[in-house]
Structure formats: structure tokens, C-alpha cells
Amino acid sequence: MNSYKKGKKKVVSKRSLDHFFNAESVAVIGASKDPGKAGNQILKNMLAVGYQGKIYPVHPTVEKIFDLKCYPDLTSIPGKVELIVVVIPDFGVPAVMRQAARRGDVKAAIIIAAGFSETKIPERVELEKEVLSIAKEAGIRVFGPNCVGIINTVNHLDTTFAPNIRQSFREVSFISQSGATGASILMFAQDQPVPFGFNKWAHVGNMSDVDIIEILKYYGEDEKTKVIGMYMEGIENAADFLDEAGKISVEKPILILKVGRSEIGSKAAESHTGSLAGVDLIYDGVFRQTGITRVMTIEELLDTAKAFAMQPLPRGNRICVLTEAGGPGIICMDEIGLCPQVTMATLSQKSVAKLEEILPPMAIINRPSGYIDMSAAALEKAHREALEVVLADEGVDGVILITVPPTFLQPTLLARELVEVVKNSAKPVLTCLMAGEWVKEGRIILEENSGPTFDLPQRAARTMINMVKRSNFLQRIMEEAGCNES
Amino acid sequence: MNSYKKGKKKVVSKRSLDHFFNAESVAVIGASKDPGKAGNQILKNMLAVGYQGKIYPVHPTVEKIFDLKCYPDLTSIPGKVELIVVVIPDFGVPAVMRQAARRGDVKAAIIIAAGFSETKIPERVELEKEVLSIAKEAGIRVFGPNCVGIINTVNHLDTTFAPNIRQSFREVSFISQSGATGASILMFAQDQPVPFGFNKWAHVGNMSDVDIIEILKYYGEDEKTKVIGMYMEGIENAADFLDEAGKISVEKPILILKVGRSEIGSKAAESHTGSLAGVDLIYDGVFRQTGITRVMTIEELLDTAKAFAMQPLPRGNRICVLTEAGGPGIICMDEIGLCPQVTMATLSQKSVAKLEEILPPMAIINRPSGYIDMSAAALEKAHREALEVVLADEGVDGVILITVPPTFLQPTLLARELVEVVKNSAKPVLTCLMAGEWVKEGRIILEENSGPTFDLPQRAARTMINMVKRSNFLQRIMEEAGCNES
Numbered sequence: 001m002n003s004y005k006k007g008k009k010k011v012v013s014k015r016s017l018d019h020f021f022n023a024e025s026v027a028v029i030g031a032s033k034d035p036g037k038a039g040n041q042i043l044k045n046m047l048a049v050g051y052q053g054k055i056y057p058v059h060p061t062v063e064k065i066f067d068l069k070c071y072p073d074l075t076s077i078p079g080k081v082e083l084i085v086v087v088i089p090d091f092g093v094p095a096v097m098r099q100a101a102r103r104g105d106v107k108a109a110i111i112i113a114a115g116f117s118e119t120k121i122p123e124r125v126e127l128e129k130e131v132l133s134i135a136k137e138a139g140i141r142v143f144g145p146n147c148v149g150i151i152n153t154v155n156h157l158d159t160t161f162a163p164n165i166r167q168s169f170r171e172v173s174f175i176s177q178s179g180a181t182g183a184s185i186l187m188f189a190q191d192q193p194v195p196f197g198f199n200k201w202a203h204v205g206n207m208s209d210v211d212i213i214e215i216l217k218y219y220g221e222d223e224k225t226k227v228i229g230m231y232m233e234g235i236e237n238a239a240d241f242l243d244e245a246g247k248i249s250v251e252k253p254i255l256i257l258k259v260g261r262s263e264i265g266s267k268a269a270e271s272h273t274g275s276l277a278g279v280d281l282i283y284d285g286v287f288r289q290t291g292i293t294r295v296m297t298i299e300e301l302l303d304t305a306k307a308f309a310m311q312p313l314p315r316g317n318r319i320c321v322l323t324e325a326g327g328p329g330i331i332c333m334d335e336i337g338l339c340p341q342v343t344m345a346t347l348s349q350k351s352v353a354k355l356e357e358i359l360p361p362m363a364i365i366n367r368p369s370g371y372i373d374m375s376a377a378a379l380e381k382a383h384r385e386a387l388e389v390v391l392a393d394e395g396v397d398g399v400i401l402i403t404v405p406p407t408f409l410q411p412t413l414l415a416r417e418l419v420e421v422v423k424n425s426a427k428p429v430l431t432c433l434m435a436g437e438w439v440k441e442g443r444i445i446l447e448e449n450s451g452p453t454f455d456l457p458q459r460a461a462r463t464m465i466n467m468v469k470r471s472n473f474l475q476r477i478m479e480e481a482g483c484n485e486s
Numbered sequence: 487m488n489s490y491k492k493g494k495k496k497v498v499s500k501r502s503l504d505h506f507f508n509a510e511s512v513a514v515i516g517a518s519k520d521p522g523k524a525g526n527q528i529l530k531n532m533l534a535v536g537y538q539g540k541i542y543p544v545h546p547t548v549e550k551i552f553d554l555k556c557y558p559d560l561t562s563i564p565g566k567v568e569l570i571v572v573v574i575p576d577f578g579v580p581a582v583m584r585q586a587a588r589r590g591d592v593k594a595a596i597i598i599a600a601g602f603s604e605t606k607i608p609e610r611v612e613l614e615k616e617v618l619s620i621a622k623e624a625g626i627r628v629f630g631p632n633c634v635g636i637i638n639t640v641n642h643l644d645t646t647f648a649p650n651i652r653q654s655f656r657e658v659s660f661i662s663q664s665g666a667t668g669a670s671i672l673m674f675a676q677d678q679p680v681p682f683g684f685n686k687w688a689h690v691g692n693m694s695d696v697d698i699i700e701i702l703k704y705y706g707e708d709e710k711t712k713v714i715g716m717y718m719e720g721i722e723n724a725a726d727f728l729d730e731a732g733k734i735s736v737e738k739p740i741l742i743l744k745v746g747r748s749e750i751g752s753k754a755a756e757s758h759t760g761s762l763a764g765v766d767l768i769y770d771g772v773f774r775q776t777g778i779t780r781v782m783t784i785e786e787l788l789d790t791a792k793a794f795a796m797q798p799l800p801r802g803n804r805i806c807v808l809t810e811a812g813g814p815g816i817i818c819m820d821e822i823g824l825c826p827q828v829t830m831a832t833l834s835q836k837s838v839a840k841l842e843e844i845l846p847p848m849a850i851i852n853r854p855s856g857y858i859d860m861s862a863a864a865l866e867k868a869h870r871e872a873l874e875v876v877l878a879d880e881g882v883d884g885v886i887l888i889t890v891p892p893t894f895l896q897p898t899l900l901a902r903e904l905v906e907v908v909k910n911s912a913k914p915v916l917t918c919l920m921a922g923e924w925v926k927e928g929r930i931i932l933e934e935n936s937g938p939t940f941d942l943p944q945r946a947a948r949t950m951i952n953m954v955k956r957s958n959f960l961q962r963i964m965e966e967a968g969c970n971e972s
Contacts, residue, residue, distance in 0.1 A: 041893040114862075119848055161893050178813025180862065180890035184921035188941075191922035231813060259816045262823025264830055267854035272812035297944055298817075298921075326758035327664025327717060330745045337748025344750055362605055368753035376600075376666065404666035407527040407647050435670035435784075436677035455674075458783055 016141055017210065017218040019107035021152045021200055023083035024053045026159070027074060029096050030087030030112075031057030031065050038112060039087040041161035042149075043068065050156045054079055074099040074106075083108045085149065085159045090115035093145070094130050101138030109135060110159050111145035117206050118146050118273065132208050147205025148179035151186075153197050154224055160203070162186055168197035171226035172305045173219045175212050177233045177273055179203045181257075185231070185298055193443035193453060196306060199224050206273075213241050220248035227308045229301055232258045233269040242290050249291035250477055253308045253470055256292050257301050258283055291473040293466050303459050304466045306452035311428040314398035317468045318345040320370045320390045323402040324378050324409075328434060328457045332400055333371060335461035342468050344370030345396040351389050358385045370396075376406055384417040391425050398467065400460050402432040411442030422450035428467055432460040502627055503696065503704040505593035507638045507686055509569035510539045512645070513560060515582050516573030516598075517543030517551050524598060525573040527647035528635075529554065536642045540565055560585040560592075569594045571635060571645045576601035579631070580616050587624030595621060596645050597630035603692050604632050604759065618694050633691025634665035637672075639683050640710055646689070648672055654683035657712035658791045659705045661698050663719045663759055665689045667743075671717070671784055679926055680933035682792060685710050692759075699727050706734035713794045715787050718744045719755040728776050735777035736963050739794045739956055742778050743787050744769055777959040779952050789945050790952045792938035797914040800884035803954045804831040806856045806876045809888040810864050810895075814920060814943045818886055819857060821947035828954050830856030831882040837875050844871045856882075862892055870903040877911050884953065886946050888918040897928030908936035914953055918946040 026046070032039035043066055046055055056077045057070045064070060071077045074084065074096065084100055086093055090113050100106040116128035128145060135142045143150065149159030153169050162183040168190075176182030182203045189196040200222065202215050212235060219225045228248070235241050245254055260266040261280050287294045295301045319342055323329030336342050347355075347366050355365045360377035374386055383403065390396050401418070405411045411433060422429045431446055432454040433439040443453040454460040512532070518525035529552055532541055542563045543556045550556055557563045560570065560582065570586055572579055576599050586592040602614035614631060621628045629636065635645030639655050648669040654676075662668030668689045675682040686708065688701050698721060705711045714734070721727050731740055746752040747766050773780045781787045805828055809815030822828050833841075833852050841851045846863035860872055869889065876882050887904070891897045897919060908915045917932055918940040919925040929939040940946040 036894045038893065114848060176813070178811065178816075180811030180892075180920070181813030181817070183892075184811075184814065184890045187921040187924055233813070233816065257817075259813070259820050261820040264823040264854050264857070265816055265820030268812075268816040268819040268857050268859075271850045271853045271857070272816060272859060298942060325664065325666025325670075326754075327662070327667030327719070327745070328670065330664075330719065330751055330754040330758060331667070331743075333754040334745050334747040334751030337750040362600060364757045367757045368750055371750070371754050371757070373754075373758060404670045406666075406669075407524065408522045434666070435673040438673055456784060 015218065015221070017214065019082055019141060020110065020143060020150055021157065021218070022155055023108060023157065025056065025079060025081050026051070026053060026083045026085060026157070027056040027058055027077060027081045028085045028087065029058045029074065031059050031062070031070060033062055033065055038161040040065070042085060042087065042159055045158040045160060045162070049158045051158065052155050053157070056081065074103060080105045082106065083110065086111045086113060089113055090124065090127060094127070094134060097131055097134040097140070100140060101134055106138070106140055108141045108143070110143040110147065110149045111205070112147060112149060112161070114146040116145045117208070128206065128208055135209065142209035143202070144205035145208065148182060148203040151198065151201035153199050168195050170197055170199055171224065171309045172198055172229055173200035173222065173225040173227070174198045174202070174229045175215050175219070176203045176231040177212065178231055179205070181231045181298070185301070188298055189302055192302070192306075192447070193440055194447035196302065211235070213237070213244050216241070216248065216254075217244050220244070220252060226252060227305050228252055228254045229305050230254065230256045232256050233273050234260060242286055245292055246290040250474070254292045255295050255301055255304055256287065257295050257298065258287070291470070291477070293470060295466070299459060300462055303452060303454065303463045307428065307430065307463045307467055308470070310451045311430070311467070312426055313471045313474070314428055314468055315471065316397040317342050317472065318370070318395055318397045319343070319464055319468070320345045320347070320372070320393075320396045320399045321402070322372050322374065322386055322390060322399055324374050324376060324383065325402060325404040326373050328402050328404060328432070329371065329373055332402060332432070332457035332461045335458045336465065339465045341472060342465055344368065345393070346370065347390065348393055348395060351393040354389045355386055358382055358389065379409060380414045380417045383414055384421060387418065387421055387429065391421070391427055391429070396427065398428040398464055400430050400432065400457075400464055402434070402457050402460070404434045405439060405442070411439040412445060415442035415445035419446055419449045422446065428464070430454065430460045430464055432457050501704065501707070503700065505568055505627060506596065506629060506636055507643065507704070508641055509594060509643065511542065511565060511567050512537070512539060512569045512571060512643070513542040513544055513563060513567045514571045514573065515544045515560065517545050517548070517556060519548055519551055524647040526551070528571060528573065528645055531644040531646060531648070535644045537644065538641050539643070542567065560589060566591045568592065569596065572597045572599060575599055576610065576613060580613070580620060583617055583620040583626070586626060587620055592624070592626055594627045595629065596633065596635045597628060597691070598633060598635060598647070600632040602631040603694070614692065614694055621695065628695035629688070630691035631694065634668060634689040637684065637687035639685050654681050656683055656685055657710065657795045658684055658715055659686040659708065659711040659713070660684045660688070660715045661701050661705070662689045662717040663698065664717055665691070667717045667784070671787070674784055675788055678788070678792075678933070679929035679939060682788065697721070699723070699730050702727070702734065702740075703730055706730070706738065712738060713791050714738055714740045715791050716740065716742045718742050719759050720746060728772055731778055732776040736960070740778045741781050741787055741790055741794075742773065743781050743784065744773070777956070777963070779956060781952070785945060786948055789938060789940065789949045793914065793916065793949045793953055794956070796937045797916070797953070798912055799957045799960070800914055800954055801957065802883040803828050803958065804856070804881055804883045805829070805950055805954070806831045806833070806858070806879075806882045806885045807888070808858050808860065808872055808876060808885055810860050810862060810869065811888060811890040812859050814888050814890060814918070815857065815859055818888060818918070818943035818947045821944045822951065825951045827958060828951055830854065831879070832856065833876065834879055834881060837879040840875045841872055844868055844875065865895060866900045866903045869900055870907055873904060873907055873915065877907070877913055877915070882913065884914040884950055886916050886918065886943075886950055888920070888943050888946070890920045891925060891928070897925040898931060901928035901931035905932055905935045908932065914950070916940065916946045916950055918943050
């Protein structure tokens with residue numbers, strides 16, 4: 001994959017967005033003792049995730065919140081303040097920005113408060129302009145207003161007020177044009193069998209200054225970010241966005257949940273962020289050309305992000321489905337069959353002979369091509385051995401393994417048989433253990449050590465389809481590069 | 487809805503399948519002390535769910551299993567035996583069937599054992615014929631072979647060996663052509679916020695005698711069954727099936743997860759149960775005409791079944807989306823917008839004025855039509871009041887309510903505000919509380935008392951689409967009936 005990384009300049013000095021994501025000190029203007037307020041939850045989150053820098057709560061009268069000394073205003077904070085998080089209401093924001101400007105050390109501001117240009121009320125549109133002009137003059141970059149803020153798992157920063165979030169380090173970073181969608185993705189991610197945390201996470205709000213293009217670029221250059229996910233409504237300068245995305249996507253997968261698929265969806269998006277969602281078919285085509293992986297649901301976004309982060313890409317499009325259960329295997333085949341870019345693998349005679357030896361007599365091997373119903377009589381060891389055989393077959397680029405563990409198949413034993421094979425494979429293996437609590441421990445063993453697991457065969461199939469499509473895209477880029485050189 | 491129930495005869499005497507589902511005594515041939523064996527799990531399940539009839543374990547040497555007296559063979563059981571469950575291997579089955587025939591009281595046999603006609607091996611195809619001919623002569627009906635068996639929650643019968651299943655009474659019954667899919671649906675169902683149990687459940691196996699048509703008919707006549715779900719691969723006598731389904735579907739919704747959507751999926755189905763999945767487009771069209779609700783995933787099957795069982799149908803196709811969060815609202819609108827049969831409601835001026843009064847100033851009301859973004863500032867009470875307003879609007883046939891509860895909105899308080907309104911509404915309300923553990927208690931409150939809840943807006947949208955489609959179908963049937971009368 002290194003062949004794609006040519007001519008990329010690594011910037012070592014602190015880049016502008018570092019003042020947000022890698023801030024060494026944070027002042028929270030509008031800190032609160034009331035657990036129902038955002039200004040309380042933000043502090044709670046910062047402490048819960050273990051932020052390493054300095055935290056300065058600002059409140060006119062309170063002396064301490066969560067044992068942190070409070071300051072009556074920004075001016076009275078003795079130490080350096082790099083980032084301010086502004087939680088006070090709309091019309092109070094300009095005064096805070098002026099204080100920040102006067103300090104001279106503030107480099108970045110996250111404005112949580114809503115009630116600015118998104119209301120389309122002239123007075124409030126003006127208010128946003130005023131805030132921006134103070135910030136620009138003072139060299140302060142602005143996130144928002146009307147945003148939830150950012151998370152950086154590397155230095156344990158969390159300026160959001162999403163409840164109940166724990167952090168765990170992964171190589172997927174996320175950008176959202178909706179705070180609620182972003183927050184619910186956070187919550188979905190941590191409800192995975194092994195809680196999944198984003199490396200960096202950002203909700204952009206009104207994008208008065210920092211926009212999704214700049215964050216995309218920042219993630220593109222971030223060494224800790226290997227996969228980028230995004231919830232997108234629309235953007236004015238779409239050409240610039242696609243230009244940037246196109247550059248990054250040859251190196252890092254970009255997954256986008258883009259709304260505006262139907263007319264009323266587009267209209268709702270326009271009401272929400274004023275975004276023109278654009279003609280969906282055009283987005284669809286341009287995304288494909290640019291190598292962007294378009295996902296349709298929050299689940300597909302998470303599934304695919306996990307797979308890209310934890311598994312190798314298939315080298316080609318020849319997939320093998322290894323199932324212990326007929327019905328779920330067929331459901332999986334149905335989904336794969338609807339995607340013309342994926343083909344079923346052709347197994348060698350040698351592999352077929354070996355599988356006949358390993359599997360119970362009632363197994364259905366390679367009928368249709370690349371499909372193996374191991375039968376419910378296949379035990380833990382047979383699963384592992386059959387997986388080894390198909391992974392060793394040169395005609396196979398990736399494997400989906402499906403099991404609905406019956407009473408005589410222990411999910412944890414099965415997981416322990418499989419985990420090393422999956423972990424050491426140079427080909428992707430997506431495992432689908434159905435269903436529910438009965439298989440949860442098994443899924444945890446696999447997710448902790450090897451790769452993503454699934455509860456529905458269609459989810460595994462769609463994820464493999466996305467992996468094949470990305471592999472095809474990179475192949476095409478390589479070929480084009482080869483043509484240019486010759 | 488009673489107007490559809492015309493001319494249906496209620497059968498009160500014991501019908502043939504009653505000897506399975508309502509058996510008063512069950513002998514388990516192949517009972518086992520080994521917890522890894524199906525013959526052990528079946529007894530465990532029967533005891534765990536509290537089967538009310540007599541249980542007779544049969545084992546040549548063991549004296550007791552789970553404190554139940556064992557019998558060396560069928561002949562030595564003193565009491566009446568209505569149903570036998572046969573778990574011993576293939577070639578042992580005919581002898582058991584002969585014993586059953588000799589007893590004279592056995593009316594029904596569930597043959598769990600595999601290795602019959604599904605192997606396509608002539609000797610084993612013959613074996614199945616032999617078993618059938620003994621049964622026919624003795625007047626014993628046969629389920630299977632190669633099946634998981636049945637569940638009836640009403641009399642606490644469970645002949646399956648699916649692990650870890652608890653029973654809870656609901657009005658949805660299920661038929662599966664795959665044991666594993668059927669079992670995983672059971673497990674998915676009990677992992678819902680409020681565990682969901684099927685009223686009756688059956689896996690048909692090889693359908694040597696009892697087939698899906700007969701079970702469908704049985705469920706159709708069953709007063710305890712209000713909704714029928716099915717996993718289907720294919721059937722030889724499709725015309726008979728559709729004829730029966732057409733009769734039932736005017737009274738009870740039939741939901742089918744039918745595979746064979748793609749060519750390789752069809753081929754895999756053929757390998758599995760020998761079913762010809764048929765041309766998918768034809769099935770699709772015929773299902774629509776027959777009023778069958780076709781679902782695409784296990785999730786959609788459960789979601790829609792719950793909604794049909796727990797909620798009134800919309801009277802028309804005019805839907806209102808009430809959301810606390812922009813992004814998830816747009817995702818929902820996108821999905822609805824892709825279905826031409828659903829329209830967005832037109833709210834009256836009065837409703838709009840009331841909503842403006844109730845909701846925070848930054849709410850976006852009726853833009854686009856029928857879409858209300860209440861904004862994140864809408865608290866528990868505002869949710870309830872806004873829901874009451876749109877439900878009272880004559881232009882609204884159904885409501886989807888979406889919330890990603892921020893830190894200052896308590897999911898349980900929200901659920902308590904909403905639950906009575908949802909429960910007492912004559913129009914369907916589908917609530918989507920995103921996401922995960924943070925909202926689980928709230929979802930439980932709503933599911934226990936009113937209707938289904940969702941974690942993804944697309945799932946709520948697809949469920950509402952299925953409800954609108956069914957309402958349209960019933961409307962069409964009424965109109966046709968009206969035309970015939972005039």
C-alpha cells in the first residue's frame with residue numbers, strides 16, 4: 001500500500017487544527033454545576049476520559065466544579081489558554097471572543113451555542129459575522145457555532161456533551177454535519193461487542209470558519225487516522241471537497257453516509273443546515289470515481305470502518321462463503337449476487353477434496369461455486385480447518401464465515417479455534433455469529449484479536465462488497481499510474 | 487377491521503396440526519443425559535418453558551434425566567402418547583415409527599434426525615419414503631425429517647434444541663424453511679428491548695408430510711395468531727401456497743423473508759432444500775397482489791411483525807415525521823421519499839400555529855410539508871405536546887417520532903411522557919430512540935406498554951412503509967368488494 005504514499009508532505013509543526021485537537025489547555029466558558037446543562041456534561045466528559053491538559057472552568061460566581069477551580073472570566077485565568085469552549089448563549093458570545101482576543105494566547109474556539117446563522121434571522125446572521133470578525137482579527141480559529149465539538153482519543157480530549165461516552169483507541173476518525181447523528185454513531189460504536197472508539201471525532205455545526213474540507217485534510221495528514229468516516233448533508237464548494245477527498249482516498253478509505261437520496265430528504269437537509277444536497281445520482285457517480293465508499297446506514301458505516309481498520313483488503317473480487325447454516329448462507333449469497341462487482345470464487349480440485357475429507361458427509365461443497373454449506377454437524381475444529389483450506393486456495397480473495405451455533409457448538413470455543421487463523425490471514429475474513437447474547441462472548445474474542453464480527457449475514461456481505469469495491473478502485477489507480485509511466 | 491372477517495368458519499374440534507402444537511403428551515425418543523446432545527437440550531427446553539403436558543424421555547438404559555423417569559422404548563410407556571419427537575439417527579427411525587404405529591395412540595411425529603431425502607442419496611430418499619409409508623398407514627402426521635421442531639407459547643411446548651430460549655406470549659407466529667434462520671430469529675426476538683416471543687413457531691425441514699401451506703392455513707385459523715411471519719426458500723406448489731396466503735392476508739398480515747433475490751442466492755437455496763426459488767420479480771409481483779408483505783432482512787421482519795401486532799394500521803398514506811434531531815430526521819425522510827406509496831402529511835394551519843407555540847423558537851415546522859424538526863431544545867413535555875398536536879390533525883395518518891436524547895433529556899422521562907399518548911392513539915406512532923444502552927430503559931417503557939421502538943430511523947421508516955402498503959392493500963380489497971356489491 002506504500003506505493004500510493006508518494007509525494008505526501010508530512011507537516012511536523014503545529015497545524016491550525018492542532019490548536020483544537022491537540023490543545024494543551026482548555027477553558028470552558030459557561031461551566032455549570034447543574035448536571036442537566038451542557039456546561040456540566042462537558043467537564044464531566046473531560047474528566048471521565050482523562051484529558052491530559054489543563055482545564056479551566058469559567059463561571060461568574062461558582063468557586064469549584066468537580067473539584068476544579070473556577071474562574072470568573074477568561075481574563076482572570078493565570079495560565080496559558082489555547083482552546084476555549086463557549087457554552088453560554090448566543091448574544092453573550094462576542095464579549096467572550098473579545099476577552100479571548102485580548103488575552104493573545106487563545107488560538108481556537110469551539111462555539112457550542114446555537115442561535116446564529118442557522119436560524120436565517122438577519123440579526124443572528126449578523127451576530128455570527130461579528131463573532132467571526134473578532135476571531136479573524138485575533139487569529140483565533142472557530143469551530144461552529146451550533147456544534148457539539150470534538151473528541152481526540154490520543155490526548156483524551158472531549159469537548160462534547162454526549163452522555164455516557166467512554167473512549168477507546170481506534171484508527172478511524174469521523175466528521176459529522178449533524179450533532180445528533182454524530183452522537184448516535186458514538187453510542188452505536190460503543191455498543192459493539194468490543195466497544196469501538198473513534199480516534200478523532202468532530203461535529204462542524206455552521207462551519208463559519210473550519211469546514212468539513214479542512215477537517216478532511218487534517219485527518220488525511222494525521223498519522224493516527226487510517227480510515228475516515230463522515231455523515232454529510234451537503235456543501236457549497238463541492239468541487240474543492242471532492243478534490244481533497246480524491247487525493248486522500250488513494251491512501252486512506254473515506255466512508256460517507258450522504259443524505260439527500262430522495263427529494264423530501266434533500267428538502268429536509270436544506271431546512272436543517274441550509275445545505276444543498278445536490279442531485280443524488282451525480283454524487284453517487286462522483287463518489288465512485290473519487291474512490292469514496294458510499295454507505296447507506298449508520299450500521300454499514302461502522303461495519304465497513306471496522307473492517308477497513310482491522311482487516312487486509314481482498315486482492316481481487318473472488319469471495320468464498322463458508323456457512324454452517326443453510327438459510328443464513330443463502331441470505332448472504334443473495335446480497336452478494338446483487339453486486340456485479342463481486343464474483344464467487346472457483347475452488348481448486350485440491351481444496352474441494354480436502355473439504356470433503358474435513359467436513360461432515362452432509363456438507364454441500366462448492367455448489368454453487370465458492371459456496372460451502374458445512375452443515376450443522378460441523379464442529380469447532382471443522383470450522384477452523386475448512387477456513388484454512390479456503391484461505392490457502394489461490395482462487396479465493398476473501399471469506400465470509402457464518403455460523404448459527406447450535407447447542408452442541410460452543411461460541412467461545414469456536415471463536416478460539418478461529419481467532420488465530422483470522423488474525424494471521426493476509427486475506428480478509430468476515431465472521432458472522434448469529435445471534436444475540438448467546439454468541440456475544442465469542443464475538444468479543446474475535447473482535448478483540450482479529451477483526452469485525454456481524455450478527456446478520458447481509459451486514460457481512462455489504463461490508464465485503466465495500467472492501468472489494470475499494471480493492472477494485474486501488475487496482476484501477478495502480479493501472480492508471482502504470483499507464484502514465486510507460 | 488372486522489368487516490374483513492366474513493365467512494370464515496371457526497373449527498373447534500382438534501385439527502390435525504393440533505396433535506403437534508397442542509399435544510397433551512410428548513415422548514422424546516433419543517433423550518440424553520449429555521448436555522451437548524439435542525436429545526438433552528429438548529428436554530431442558532420443555533422443562534425450562536414449563537410444558538403443561540406429560541413428558542416421556544425414551545432411552546434404552548438410562549433411568550432418569552432431569553428427574554424425569556425414562557422408558558427403554560415407546561412400547562413401555564404406560565400413559566397416552568400423542569406426539570413423539572425423534573432424535574435418534576436416520577436408519578433407526580423406521581423401527582421407532584413401527585413402535586408408534588403399534589401403540590395406536592400416537593397421532594404426530596416430529597423427526598429431528600437428518601440424513602434423509604435432503605442428501606439426494608437414493609438409499610436415504612428411500613428411507614424417508616419408508617418412514618412416511620409407516621406413518622401414513624398408522625394415521626400419524628409427520629413434521630420433518632431434518633427439522634428443529636415446533637414451539638407453542640400458549641401451552642408452553644418447545645421441541646426445539648435452540649439454546650437459551652425463553653418464552654413470552656405474543657400474537658405473531660412464525661414458519662421457517664431453515665432451522666438456523668428460524669433459530670436466529672428466535673434469538674434476535676428475545677434480544678429486543680422487551681424480549682419478544684412468537685406465539686407459535688415451526689421449522690418444517692424436508693416437508694415429507696406437513697408443509698408450509700398446511701402450517702400457514704393452521705396459523706390462519708388460529709385465534710391466538712394475529713400476524714404470520716415466514717422465512718421462505720421456495721415451494722413446488724407455489725400456486726396453492728399463494729391461494730392460501732391470499733385468503734389469509736385479507737384478515738392477518740403475512741410477512742415473508744423470501745430468498746432467491748439473486749441468481750447465486752437461488753442456486754444456494756436449491757442446494758439447501760432443493761427448493762426452486764423461482765424468478766424473483768414474479769414472486770415480488772405476486773406477493774404484492776396477494777397482500778403479502780415482503781421483507782428483506784430479519785430485522786425488518788421483526789420490526790414489522792411487532793408493529794402489526796402492537797399498533798393500529800394507518801388509515802391512509804400521509805405520514806408525519808417529528809424529530810428532535812436534524813440528521814436522523816433527514817435519514818428517515820430519505821427512506822420515506824424512496825417509496826412512492828407514502829406521502830408526507832399536510833398539516834393544518836391550526837396545527838402549525840399550535841406547534842409554533844409549543845416548540846422552541848429554533849424548531850423547523852412543516853418545512854418540508856409534514857416534517858417537524860423540534861430542535862435539540864425540545865424537552866420531554868414538548869415532545870408529548872407536539873405528538874398530541876400532529877396526532878389530532880386530520881391530515882395525518884401516522885407518525886414517526888425520532889429523538890437522540892442529549893444529556894438534558896432523560897430517556898425514561900421522555901418515554902413516560904409519550905407512552906400513554908402512543909398507547910391510546912388510533913393512529914400508529916413509531917418511536918425511534920437513538921442510540922444504545924443510554925436509551926434502553928426508555929425503549930422498554932414504550933415497548934411494554936404501547937408499541938415497537940427503533941434504534942435507527944431507517945428501520946422505523948421501512949416499518950411505516952410496510953404499514954402503509956398493507957393499509958393500501960386492505961383499502962383496495964374493500965373497494966373491490968364494494969364494486970362487486972353495487
